[in-house]
Amino acid sequence: MDTNNKYLEKISSEPDICRGKPCIKGTRIPVYMIISLLAQGETVENIIKDYPSLTTEDITASLFYAARLCEFEAYAL
Numbered sequence: 001m002d003t004n005n006k007y008l009e010k011i012s013s014e015p016d017i018c019r020g021k022p023c024i025k026g027t028r029i030p031v032y033m034i035i036s037l038l039a040q041g042e043t044v045e046n047i048i049k050d051y052p053s054l055t056t057e058d059i060t061a062s063l064f065y066a067a068r069l070c071e072f073e074a075y076a077l
Contacts, residue, residue, distance in 0.1 A: 008068070010061035022065060024058045034062040 012025040022031045029051055037047050038059070048054050 004064055004068075007057070007061035007064040010058055011065050024054060024061070027053050027058075029054060029058075031062045031065050034059055035066050038063070 010025050011022050011031060013020055013022045017023060018028055018030050023029055024031070024034075034047065034054070038044075044056060044059050047059060048056070
């Protein structure tokens with residue numbers, strides 16, 4: 001299994017969990033929240049401290065997911 005797929009398998013989107021927003025599988029922690037925290041300068045260590053169910057791999061998976069969205073989507077800002 002290539003690394004990208006390994007990380008992307010950690011993300012799930014279920015209609016009855018967080019209104020279908022992509023989350024870390026097995027949690028109700030949405031990917032957008034993790035990306036937002038990183039964008040605001042929060043460290044991986046502090047995010048894990050605040051959300052102990054997350055792992056470093058989960059945060060990396062969120063970054064991979066966000067990168068994939070940017071690869072395939074175009075938005076006018």
